[in-house]
Amino acid sequence: MRRASETGLTSACVARSLALLGVLSAALQSGGAVAQMPMAPDCPQPVYLTFDTGHMGVAPWIAQVLQRQQVKVTFFVAQEKTQQGDGTLGRTWAPWWAARAGEGHEFASHTFDHVYWQSDLPGSEARFKMRPSAGAQAGQTLKWSPQDYCDSLQQASTRIERLTGRASLPLFRAPGGKTSPRLLAAAKSCGYAHVGWAAAGFLGDELPSEKFSNAYLLAQAVAKIRAGDVLMAHLGIWSRSDPWAPAVLEPLIEQLKAKGFCFATLRDHPDYRRWIEQHRPR
Numbered sequence: 001m002r003r004a005s006e007t008g009l010t011s012a013c014v015a016r017s018l019a020l021l022g023v024l025s026a027a028l029q030s031g032g033a034v035a036q037m038p039m040a041p042d043c044p045q046p047v048y049l050t051f052d053t054g055h056m057g058v059a060p061w062i063a064q065v066l067q068r069q070q071v072k073v074t075f076f077v078a079q080e081k082t083q084q085g086d087g088t089l090g091r092t093w094a095p096w097w098a099a100r101a102g103e104g105h106e107f108a109s110h111t112f113d114h115v116y117w118q119s120d121l122p123g124s125e126a127r128f129k130m131r132p133s134a135g136a137q138a139g140q141t142l143k144w145s146p147q148d149y150c151d152s153l154q155q156a157s158t159r160i161e162r163l164t165g166r167a168s169l170p171l172f173r174a175p176g177g178k179t180s181p182r183l184l185a186a187a188k189s190c191g192y193a194h195v196g197w198a199a200a201g202f203l204g205d206e207l208p209s210e211k212f213s214n215a216y217l218l219a220q221a222v223a224k225i226r227a228g229d230v231l232m233a234h235l236g237i238w239s240r241s242d243p244w245a246p247a248v249l250e251p252l253i254e255q256l257k258a259k260g261f262c263f264a265t266l267r268d269h270p271d272y273r274r275w276i277e278q279h280r281p282r
Helices: 004-029 059-069 094-102 146-164 181-189 214-224 249-258 273-279
Strands: 046-052 074-077 106-109 115-120 128-132 142-144 230-234
Touching: 059 094, 059 249, 074 146, 094 146, 106 146, 115 181, 128 146, 128 181, 142 146, 146 181, 214 249
Parallel strands: 046 074, 046 230, 074 106
Antiparallel strands: 115 128, 128 142
16 A cells, blocks of 8 residues: 555645646637747857967867867967968968868957057047057057958958858957957947957966966866856967867866866857847858
């Protein structure tokens, strides 16, 4: 025989089931729609891994890790000097970018010549003191108008679109993350929203390895990253003697997955989704 507690539980379950059937029956008979239970999202605890261009020496291994782990990322691209070939957006690396597009990764602008904002210039008209780190004017201090900045953003977007056949996102990342309200307003006027990174999302691949070992950077990232964070690393850093990638990349992905995180591109980020749809529909 069942115990009283078991009988009571069974009776309660039956009552709830009959009540639910009654609600459903009434809704159907009246022609009303039955509300569906919400579907669980594919990526309930997302993090957004992004890569800025670099010397590309580690790019092939990064691609292998991303493919093996089935992780999609967003690349912020500029035409930077590389260890091999004619720059990150030159002919040498064109097949690499095309392959990434075929895998479903996303792309956005990092300014064409990797141009750093230094300051706003005084005056009623918005002008900026800028310093490219690549291209024919590398190392020079320039005075740019908002249109000059927009042209640089668009040039990088146009180049990566030609290399991949895939439209880039209407997003950008200023080199070094350096911006001002005026610069951001100038970029928005020509359809670009800025993307920085979370404090924990600074993965440290540009820090000196003598002071910040790969093991330390991995442990810090795994401990501090939270759902919703934008993560930032590079496709090669000239100054780091012990490269962060791919040594840290795969264990980082694996350990974040083990903690219940999943990976998404910035196309699906809630802060940028509407902007993207308004300015660059699928």
